[in-house]
Amino acid sequence: MGLPLSGKSTVFNALTGGSARTGVFSGARDEVHVAVVEVPDERVETLCRILEPKKTTRARIEFVDVVGVERGAARKGDSSAEFLAPVRQTDAMLHVARAFPGESVPHPLGTVDATRDVGALEEEFIIADLLAVEKRLEKIGKLAAVGKKPEEKGEAEILEKCRKHLLEETPLREVEFSPEEERLLRGFQFLSMKPLLIVLNVGEDAAVADTAAETDAWSGPKRRAVSLCGKLEMEIAAASAADAAELMELAGLAEPASARVIKASYDLMGLVTFYTAVRSELTAWPIPIGTTAVRAAGEIHTDMERGFIRAEVVALDDLVECGSFAHAREKGLLRIEGKGYEVKDGDVLSIRFAP
Numbered sequence: 001m002g003l004p005l006s007g008k009s010t011v012f013n014a015l016t017g018g019s020a021r022t023g024v025f026s027g028a029r030d031e032v033h034v035a036v037v038e039v040p041d042e043r044v045e046t047l048c049r050i051l052e053p054k055k056t057t058r059a060r061i062e063f064v065d066v067v068g069v070e071r072g073a074a075r076k077g078d079s080s081a082e083f084l085a086p087v088r089q090t091d092a093m094l095h096v097a098r099a100f101p102g103e104s105v106p107h108p109l110g111t112v113d114a115t116r117d118v119g120a121l122e123e124e125f126i127i128a129d130l131l132a133v134e135k136r137l138e139k140i141g142k143l144a145a146v147g148k149k150p151e152e153k154g155e156a157e158i159l160e161k162c163r164k165h166l167l168e169e170t171p172l173r174e175v176e177f178s179p180e181e182e183r184l185l186r187g188f189q190f191l192s193m194k195p196l197l198i199v200l201n202v203g204e205d206a207a208v209a210d211t212a213a214e215t216d217a218w219s220g221p222k223r224r225a226v227s228l229c230g231k232l233e234m235e236i237a238a239a240s241a242a243d244a245a246e247l248m249e250l251a252g253l254a255e256p257a258s259a260r261v262i263k264a265s266y267d268l269m270g271l272v273t274f275y276t277a278v279r280s281e282l283t284a285w286p287i288p289i290g291t292t293a294v295r296a297a298g299e300i301h302t303d304m305e306r307g308f309i310r311a312e313v314v315a316l317d318d319l320v321e322c323g324s325f326a327h328a329r330e331k332g333l334l335r336i337e338g339k340g341y342e343v344k345d346g347d348v349l350s351i352r353f354a355p
């Protein structure tokens with residue numbers, strides 16, 4: 001997301017290697033771009049060398065490039081709700097804020113000021129959420145008037161709590177909710193509740209070190225920031241491997257921005273990765289930190305969760321050092337774990353289950 005002409009489509013292309021149209025005349029209202037990219041993961045490459053799987057399935061991340069959010073859009077009510085629909089279904093929001101200078105690209109608010117723009121968009125989300133909360137509260141009120149109770153007990157109280165914070169202009173992602181409250185609120189898909197990754201779209205001349213310090217200041221609860229030069233990164237993503245390497249060296253970049261954005265997204269959403277190697281198929285699975293073995297099995301297949309017996313676990317580093325599952329077993333590094341085991345980042349799992 002972002003204001004019009006902040007570089008959303010440019011960044012989208014940089015992240016996905018896509019070719020969505022960019023520029024002043026590209027902002028057609030109905031243009032939504034979607035692309036799925038594989039998550040770069042060195043550990044997958046390492047495992048491939050040892051296990052030589054026939055098939056490898058990397059984790060994937062889907063990016064959606066929506067139309068620009070105009071200032072005041074949320075106040076317009078239902079029409080904005082509609083164009084925000086593709087955003088509501090996402091796990092996190094990536095806000096492209098323009099930090100690149102230049103007269104050739106007009107700025108919808110007149111001047112380049114990323115701090116103001118991040119605030120402006122946040123305000124739109126807060127207003128959109130507030131409208132949704134009030135609409136629902138009104139409905140609950142009407143139901144109560146005719147003697148009907150809402151299906152969810154305590155819904156009105158939780159929504160009142162949301163309303164109070166939204167009126168104070170606090171995004172819901174900064175509010176503490178109990179797991180029970182979170183469950184109830186999930187269905188509303190509130191925009192200000194989503195984890196937020198701010199992408200400062202800096203100019204070609206911005207020094208990497210400066211912008212790194214800048215982005216640290218943006219981080220907070222469920223909020224991270226990265227800076228990148230969309231225009232340059234889009235060129236890198238579209239270039240041949242050799243040209244990309246040269247462009248990156250010239251700019252002093254160790255890795256393409258897509259890798260940094262994906263890492264920041266994992267961190268933001270609290271995701272770790274475990275691996276399975278079954279019948280010569282290697283798969284990387286992203287899961288939330290603290291996921292139990294039985295829930296992790298459910299990620300693979302619901303039958304595996306239902307019929308879960310145990311997990312055999314080896315840390316990836318141990319497996320690499322031993323060179324094979326057999327050696328890891330001999331050395332006692334292949335552990336048996338039960339349902340409640342918290343899967344760690346880099347665990348290689350085999351699930352035993354009764355179908």
Ligand SMILES: Nc1nc2c(ncn2[C@@H]2O[C@H](COP(=O)(O)OP(=O)(O)O)[C@@H](O)[C@H]2O)c(=O)[nH]1
Nearest residue numbers: 004005006007008009010022023100229230231
């Ligand atoms: N100089 C410079 N121009 C950029 C950069 N990123 C985007 N632009 C330009 O800004 C204009 C708007 O970009 P676009 O991606 O279409 O913005 P959107 O409306 O947010 O999708 C285009 O002309 C881009 O070439 C950047 O990092 N540096």
Ligand SMILES: [Mg+2]
Nearest residue numbers: 008009026027
């Ligand atoms: Mg665009």
